[in-house]
Amino acid sequence: MRIFAIVVLLFFSVLLEGTFFAAPLVLSVLIVLQIMYRSGFVMLAAFFSGLFLDSLLFRPLGQTGLFFLSFLALLAVYERRFER
Numbered sequence: 001m002r003i004f005a006i007v008v009l010l011f012f013s014v015l016l017e018g019t020f021f022a023a024p025l026v027l028s029v030l031i032v033l034q035i036m037y038r039s040g041f042v043m044l045a046a047f048f049s050g051l052f053l054d055s056l057l058f059r060p061l062g063q064t065g066l067f068f069l070s071f072l073a074l075l076a077v078y079e080r081r082f083e084r
Contacts, residue, residue, distance in 0.1 A: 003041070006033060010049050018056030026053060027068065034072050038079075046072055 013025040026049055033042045050065025 006041075006045065010045055014049050014053050014056070018053055026050075027071070030068055030072060031075065034075055035079075038076070043069060043072060 009029060010026065013029045017023070017025045030042065030046050030049070033045070046068035047065040050063075050068045051061060053059075054061050054064050
């Protein structure tokens with residue numbers, strides 16, 4: 001049930017960012033998910049939400065997904081290095 005809620009939340013944030021807002025809604029949702037769960041599922045969801053966002057905004061496919069992955073990887077490194 002929790003994974004379903006995460007997927008729905010990401011879907012609506014991608015849809016809102018792709019159609020109505022220019023604010024980085026998806027990135028903020030992904031940051032919160034990365035801090036809360038710290039799993040590989042968040043990285044996978046980040047890449048696929050980036051692909052879906054690229055297809056909605058007519059950008060080169062994979063550009064936003066790779067940005068999300070690199071940002072979340074840097075966040076994970078920061079957490080491991082300074083939070084312990």
